[in-house]
Amino acid sequence: MARANASWSEENFSCSICLDVFNSPVSTPCGHNFCRTCIAKFWDEQVKYKCPVCNKLFDTRPDLQVNILLSEMVDRFGTSVQVKEQPCVEPADVPCDVCTGTQLKAVKSCLVCLISYCQTHLEPHQRVAVLKKHRLVEPMDRLEDRMCKKHDRLLELFCQTEQVCVCQFCTETDHKSHPVVPLKEEYEVKTAQLGKIEAEVPQMIQERKQKIKEIKGTVELSNKDADREIADGGHVFTALIGCVEKCRDEFNKTVKEKLKSTVKRTEHLIKELEQEIEYLTNRSSEVKQLSHTEDHLHFLQAFRSLKDPPPTRDWTTLEVRPPSYVGTLRRSLDQLEETLNMEMEKLPDDAELKRVQQYEVDVTLDPDTAHPQLILSEDGKQVHDGGVVKALPDNPKRFTKNIRVLTRQSFSGSFYFEVQVKDKTAWWLGVARESINRKDWIIATPETGYWTLFFNKDELEFRDNPAVHLPLRAELQKVGVFVDYDEGLVSFYDVEARVHIYSATGCSFTEPLYPILYDGDINSAPLIISPVNQTD
Known part of the structure; x- marks a missing residue:
């Protein structure tokens, strides 16, 4: 009887959800047992509450209690269902997808479950009849990426026509007429190509470093050229500015001298006209005074000096015009152009x-x-x-x-x-x-x-x-x-x-x-x- 109990205990101390030994086992109203966390997570993801084993529906979410008897039996017979502890996963290893907390190294991957298992969690696949039919392979990372999305089969071959990985079913359908080879064979070909690329990359890097050096050299040369050009241009433009200012001053001086000469001449003419006006005014007074005298002798003697024409100029032909500045600006610009040409001749052609x-x-x-x-x-x-x-x-x-x-x-x-x-x-x-x-x-x-x-x-x-x-x-x-x-x-x-x-x-x-x-x-x-x- 003890052997039967032991046999029953070994087969039924595993949670049907996580396939691991019970952890805080609880019982549903229908009598099935699960880990508390497993059944809680299962129901969190469901719209209706049902038993994962018998699919019995519950109107409300059952209030689960710990199965004390089963917990004690797990503790009592735990050693009979435990397996040898596996090493923790290393960076280069494939981790177990079921382990919680510290992950262990996977020893097999299931192409049906698309899960990798450590030795502990692989045990149901080695014991349960249904799970034994699953296809187990050496541990593989990212199993979902290794499966054909269309046929749900392992990608084991490579289509050389379309350069894609395919499964065996693909070679009988979409890629039927295409040449295919095992992944390993194509891997070796591509590895050889990669080696060639890897050998070329350092040379390409060196060429680009050299090009950077050349570009930096060009920038440095450009900076030096720019400094020299600015210095040379500064001398030339300084000379040109001086020349422009000199031509401007000479132009202003010429215009002002012409104006000054004209003003001086007009002032002289005005003074002469004012003097004649004064003389003529005095003569007019003398004539008027003489016209009123009744002394015959005095009149005749004075008239003798008044009958002669007055000593004045004929102003009718005199024309006073403003000074002409025509050609003054042109001559200044010609002089500026001549100076500019001279400065151009002085440009440092040797440096250029x-x-x-x-x-x-x-x-x-x-x-x-x-x-x-x-x-x-x-x-x-x-x-x-x-x-x-x-x-x-x-x-x-x-x-x-x-x-x-x-x-x-x-x-x-x-x-x-x-x-x-x-x-x-x-x-x-x-x-x-x-x-x-x-x-x-x-x-x-x-x-x-x-x-x-x-x-x-x-x-x-x-x-x-x-x-x-x-x-x-x-x-x-x-x-x-x-x-x-x-x-x-x-x-x-x-x-x-x-x-x-x-x-x-x-x-x-x-x-x-x-x-x-x-x-x-x-x-x-x-x-x-x-x-x-x-x-x-």
Whole structure:
């Protein structure tokens, strides 16, 4: 009889809700037993109160009392249903989903319950017949994410067509014609790819760190350039302000002197007129007085002095006009312009040239673009006109009418290069946009995609429509070309004299720019793309 009681006790000392040994067991009116917290939580989630075992409905929520007898039996036979204590869960382990308080390490996961169990809570799955049919696997974290939402099956395969994880049922339906492989196989493939990416990432990080360094260097250089520019501009504008003030003072002085001269003259005329008025007034009094005398002798003697015309001017032809200031302001502005030009000549071209030379780029001429009459050096740094049109393969990039050549490199930012033009009596150089017409005779202007400087014996000009004629520079040997793409600026410099020649401003750039050269002399002296020497 004792063995039967012991057997009955082992099978019935577990709560049918948590499947664990009773904790504070209580009995429902229908006679079934549960942990107090389990049945309370169960009813908290229900609309109607019913027994989880027999589904008996209760009109009101039963007032449950502790089953004292069952509690004592649990205490008495507790040791017979306890299992060996399992270790606590570690960070890398899958925790038991049933444990309350201290979580234990899960030893199995149930794909039916979608719950992971420690050894203690797994015991019902090893004992109860219905639970034994559940599929148990090695512990898995986040089981709900490992199940196919459509078939409620474990995601064990990988579809290579749609690059998604699938279950076995998926391969028989939606992915029937797709190649699938076990997750482990695809994992190894992706791990290899990840290794490659992992190897590339440090290089990418290093490249970005280098780019940050370059950007910071550019900012530092920009700050220095800005400080120098502000200092140089300050000197120039101070001189200009002084010049404007001087011209203003001289203009005011000239106007005031003219006014003063006019006022002085009019004052003299007024004084003379007032004197004549006084004389004439006195004469009028004498005439009146004489007209009343009856002394014949006195009358005749006095009349002799009055009959002569009075010593006065003929004022009818006199015209007094205000002073004319026409041309005064114009002459002052001309003087100001002359001073401004003088100050422009004083601008520190050497410092400006040094700044643009920092944007030096290494360029080489592209033989695929060269007109058949041009001869290029092997290193692509020199070109001269051979005078004979060579038979060359047809190339869409080649100039076939205009004798020109582009560089291999194109640019969309700030850049600078220098070309030696020594011993040449005709040359043409600058930059051109990528889409220029290379097959027809084209006049080189900004409208056709060219921003160039042209020299031919006695003339130097920027090619525009119309051309901008520039002062000839003695012994022009090397020309520097600077482009600020974002600012729409193309500038040319006499490198040996270290002075500015001309700048085209307000240019509109919408595509990459290529340096371009033309040799107008049929001689052996070449145009040479030269390295920048900032110590010149």
